[in-house]
Amino acid sequence: MTEEYGNIKVIGFDADDTLWVNETYFREAEETFGRLLSDYETPNKIDQELFKTEIDNLPIYGYGVKAFTLSMVQSALELSNYNVSNKTIEAILGIGKGMLEKPVELLDGVEEVLSVLSKKYRLILATKGDLLDQERKLEKSGLTSYFHHIEVLSDKKETNYSKLLNHLDIKPSEFLMIGNSLKSDVLPLVNIGAHAVHIPFHTTWAHEQVTEKETNGKTYKTVSSLREVINLLD
Template identity: 45%
Template sequence: MSSLTTIGFDADDTLWQNEQFFRLTERRFAELLADYAEPGHLVERLLAAERKNLAAYGFGIKGFTLSMIETAIEVTEGRAPASVIQAILETGREMLSHPVETLPHVRETLEALAGDYRLVMITKGDLFDQERKLAASGLGELFDAVEIVSDKKPDTYSRIFSRHGDGPERAMMVGNSLKSDVLPALDAGGWGVFVPHELTWVLEHAEEPANHPRFRKIAHLGELAEQVAAVD
């Protein structure tokens, strides 16, 4: 039997664009509150609110929108106009309906691997939003399973790769986040393939485990099949 039987794929900024919409919304947020704080300060305050609220709201656009509202109230000392709060809510709704733009080499890579390996999409974030993006991407039929989780930890990968495969030791996780996609998959005993994206949320940054025997890094998904073949 093949040594590798299951391949997991992150979704946001691995299969399709995502972070760019957050950056655009941050700029719009800074414009809305330009009379109250400098853009750099606003972004710092917003990041602090996001970090604090992760445990309560989780990952995704809805939590981001609530953190923007909280930050707006704080920096204006409770004087944020209703029109500003309404505009923030509108930006959140716009994010939840943005078009899905798949990244280069995604479809052909999935098609090349499907059938020979069990493909599992493993993503965190808002359930409805991730389901919407998967449907709009047209990639759903290429996956054997889809897992939308609240966070990604070693036991998350152990559970998922045992449920949909032959355990983490015979699985590979592919994604753009070292912190969420690669490091916990390695800790679970699997392979971790890092596919850097030009935009990565600061809370997803981590050091590359360059000396780990199961760590791989590729420039884009078009290079994945070669790595998979080398592992097998």
């Protein structure tokens, strides 16, 4: 174990695209949505307008499939100048329902890593999104027993993490967060004096992307797979 991790007592895990597949389903949904609206705009314009609507709606709807579905409906109405058919609106709702019914596909090595680390550390799950959907995915994943605490956050900023650590009586220096998003799972933790490990996923929502300037001078590790975390902490 490297000296910097010698004080770690609690390890936090992100859920979507860290423990199981998630963003892939959003990309597929966006492609289907683009085809449904192809009579009104180009695919690129549809993507741009949907993303803008999602960002505008974040303070109202938050994150998750339900928020995404509402943004698709709004975008369809606006892109079609309110001429979109009821059948298309029904199809959009079907996209959202289909996403909520997706099987939970664990990423490689997840259960092995949780099993090993849970014997030495207290593990918590810290994710954001729709509460009902995240509870569904966690239950279907079969991973619940590994976690001492499960928290669905409204957002993942410094204040959210600070409140969580205070609530659980965890010092930042004793906490390690593991996740696929630099913006949500890494930089906020580094900024409050905690540790973080970044495990990139093959696709990232544009809202979660950060610039090189934002990561300059920040201390965190990047690994290519969850299994490498065991070696970091061994």
